[in-house]
Amino acid sequence: MHIVTAKEMYEVDSHTVQSAGIDGKILMENAGRAVATNIEKRVANTCRILIFTGSGNNGGDGFVIARTLHLRGYHVEVVSLVDEEKINGDAKFHYDILKKLSVPFHFYKSENQLRGILVHTEAIVDCMLGIGVKGHLKSPYKEVVGQLNKLSIYKVAVDIPTGIPADEGVEVKDGLYANVTFSIQYPKITAFLERYASYYGEWVPLDIGLIPPIKPSFVQTWGRNNVQATLPKRKRFAHKGTFGKGLVIGGSDEMPGSVMMTARAALRSGAGLITIGTTRQNIPAIASYVPEATYKTVDEMDFLSDQYTSVAVGMGLGRTEKAFSLIEQVIRQVKSLLLLDADALYYLKQNLSLLKEREYPTVLTPHAGEMARLLGITTERLLLKPFTYSKAFAKEYNVHLVLKGPFTIITNPQGEQFVITNGNVGLAKGGSGDVLAGILLSFMMQGACLITSLCNGCWIHGASADHLIENGRYSKYDLLATDLMEGIGSVFHTFS
């Protein structure tokens, strides 16, 4: 599913109106009716619903919703935050129709007046502002939003919760906290930012018949259907070599386990052969946990050889001079797909130019803190516009970037972007990243298009955490990274 900025949304809108010739009033009718139909599924028709409208087309959607719900037997009332003369264009067209019906209509005057109107209201519909919002909320929007946020009634936002910008990079203080947001055609970027996602509540996209330009270059979500369509098939007569030879370089005497989790996750996700490169002392410590792997000590590895389909480096390696020199050799000499994680990302900060010299694809898997460090900015700043920073970085350094988080953003060097929204807070624990690196390595080894492999790997990782919790096997408190291994198998089963 596509995710859009405000500019992209207005472009699709004008393409639909100008090139395809669909009148904006029809789009508004479609939007309002689609929202009304979905409100019917969630709010009983015995409930009193108040619809709040503003000066723009988001308000116009509200007039259609009010008419539709009224005609379907709901008790609806409208509160307009602007005077009649400020209602224009397509919104005015639908306002004039609404006026002919017996729907109670109020013009907002004061907090006291609104308090009176709100008595016995069981649900509100927010059509005050949509993607046309600029900057901080002005009066009376700010006061009304503040008043509504204090109420624990059911709140439906249309397109975007009032006050929340559509685009990243904008800092605002006030916004309506909705229970559900019905996004007109496409969800907007801020639904995928940690800072703003909670304002949306649940988000549900509603098709209103917009016609996008021929090949939109928007960000997309990656979900179960995408995985279903692209998951590498296991051929009947395949052998272990078919599924690649992977090398995982990491682990140290202080951090023996991470490389073991990466290797196990890779094997659990379909990797054919895995070699672990680690310290001599670490091998006996982990060998019994991953007997399927072969082992080499870091001193005897032949990085020049091109025998590995894909290599992952960094997990638990440490930050010693020796570790850094090993990472540098790997980046310079590995002639295959290379995934850099954890300590390799730490090393990279001072050596980013090495990435530009690589002739084979490179994948970086930072969490927000690691990414911010690579960029030399604060995590808060990164999280204000993670899509923009990711795209610029992936293009500049010619890398595939997996920016891990509650919304994992995957970007290729061409700037295509996908976001994964599954997974849960049980993953916020040491080792989850090592498991993800293993799943990604395995998909990289199995030879599909690289960005598809990364999207599938991230989705399987999130889905295994969700599966283990939804089935009561573990909770969001006690889930361990090693538990994810069981989840991976269960998730694969759902595709067979």
Ligand SMILES: NC(=O)C1=CN([C@@H]2O[C@H](COP(=O)(O)OP(=O)(O)OC[C@H]3O[C@@H](n4cnc5c(N)ncnc54)[C@H](OP(=O)(O)O)[C@@H]3O)[C@@H](O)[C@H]2O)[C@H](O)CC1
């Ligand atoms: N194809 C589509 O995209 C469709 C979208 N629909 C809906 O339309 C809105 C977008 O409508 P638009 O009129 O462009 O924008 P808004 O409704 O969000 O309102 C913009 C007006 O809001 C005022 N404004 C802006 N910033 C602030 C602020 N910080 N505080 C208070 N008021 C603000 C401003 O008015 P002024 O008079 O103050 O200048 C703007 O003009 C979209 O979100 C969908 O819901 C269609 O209905 C279907 C097709």
Ligand SMILES: [K+]
């Ligand atoms: K709104």
